[in-house]
Amino acid sequence: MSERDHELRSYGRRRGRKPSARQSQLLVEDLPRLTFDPATPPQGYRQTWLEIGFGGGEHLLWQARQNPDVALIGCEPFEDGVIKVLTAVTTEELKNIRLHMGDAREIVRAIAPASIDRTFILFPDPWPKRKHRKRRLVNATLLALLARVxxxxxxxxxxxxxxxxxxTMLEAFALEPRFRWTAASPEDWRIRPAxxxxxxxxAKAVREGRPRYYFRFLRI
Ligand SMILES: C[S@@+](CC[C@H](N)C(=O)[O-])C[C@H]1O[C@@H](n2cnc3c(N)ncnc32)[C@H](O)[C@@H]1O
Structure with missing residues (x-):
């Protein structure tokens, strides 16, 4: 049995509201040309960054606008999030975003070794109930996949x-020698970098008064 046979779904719903005619057009006409193909990665960029589970796309779009010389690959199975990003990409004519509407692990397995310069996983589904914890995306399997690419x-x-x-994340990192946690003091993980x-x-965690953890690891 391969490791994939054990892989559990790490996300909730894939679809929200029924897309409007304009949104369906984005999915049918624009998504295919903006879909990331590991066989033909974007060329002519200084670096390639990967975001896993971009949700509404706030961070992905911000990084793409700030860093036009960086190619960004965004992965998200939730259709409404993909539509949000497609809307911004087409209206603002952003050139440096490629998308994978689905499970990031599918695409990470196909990416060339040592070809990703930065990866973001922001507020992955917490799966708080004990019986669901095995659905958490950040685990030893994902770290091994990311260490390769x-x-x-x-x-x-x-x-x-x-x-x-x-x-549980820090426990997984402690067992993965290819990543090193960069924090030297609590400020390094308590304060969100600029x-x-x-x-x-x-923002929801801030409103609801929950502490946030901003971890940065380096591939050794
Ligand atoms: C709690 S939301 C956070 C969204 C966004 N990053 C944010 O901080 O607002 C987690 C997101 O991760 C996505 N997700 C979960 N498992 C995923 C996977 N295997 N590949 C890609 N995205 C995934 C979910 O669909 C969801 O949109």
């Missing part, structure tokens, strides 16, 4: 508002 020196940023998830914009789930 991230180049030495590449940064992996992970945000969460779940203390329990933060703990080039890490707030996402919808981050």
């Amino acid at each position: 991230m180049r030495p020196g590449a940064e992996l940023r992970i945000g969460t508002d779940s203390g329990d998830y933060a703990r 080039d890490w914009p707030e996402t919808r789930y981050d």
Whole structure:
């Protein structure tokens, strides 16, 4: 049995509201040309960054606007999020975003080794109930997949508002020698860096008074 046979679904729903005619057009006409193809990665960019589970796309779009010389690959199975990003990409004519509407692990398995310079996983679904914890995306399997595709020196940023998830993540990182946690003091993970914009789930955690953890790891 392969490791994939054990892989559980790490996300909730894939669809929300029925798309409007304009939104369906984005999915049918624009998504195919903007879909990331690992066989023909974007050329002519300084670096390639990967965002897993971009949700409403706030962070992905911010990074794409700030860094036009960086190619950004965004993965998200939730159709409404993909539509939000497609709307912004087509209206603003952003050139540097490619998308994968589905499970990021499918695409990470197909990416060339040491070809990713930065990865973001922001507020992954917390799966708080004990019986659902095995659905959590950030685990030893994902870290091994990312260690293969991230180049030495590449940064992996992970945000969460779940203390329990933060703990299980750090346990997984402690067992993965190819990543090193960069924090030297609590400020390094308590304070969101300036080039890490707030996402919808981050803002929700702030409103609801939950602590946030902003982790940065380096691929060794
Ligand atoms: C709690 S939301 C956070 C969204 C956004 N990053 C934010 O901070 O607002 C988690 C997102 O991760 C997505 N997700 C979960 N598992 C995923 C996977 N295997 N691949 C890609 N995205 C995934 C979900 O669909 C959901 O949109």
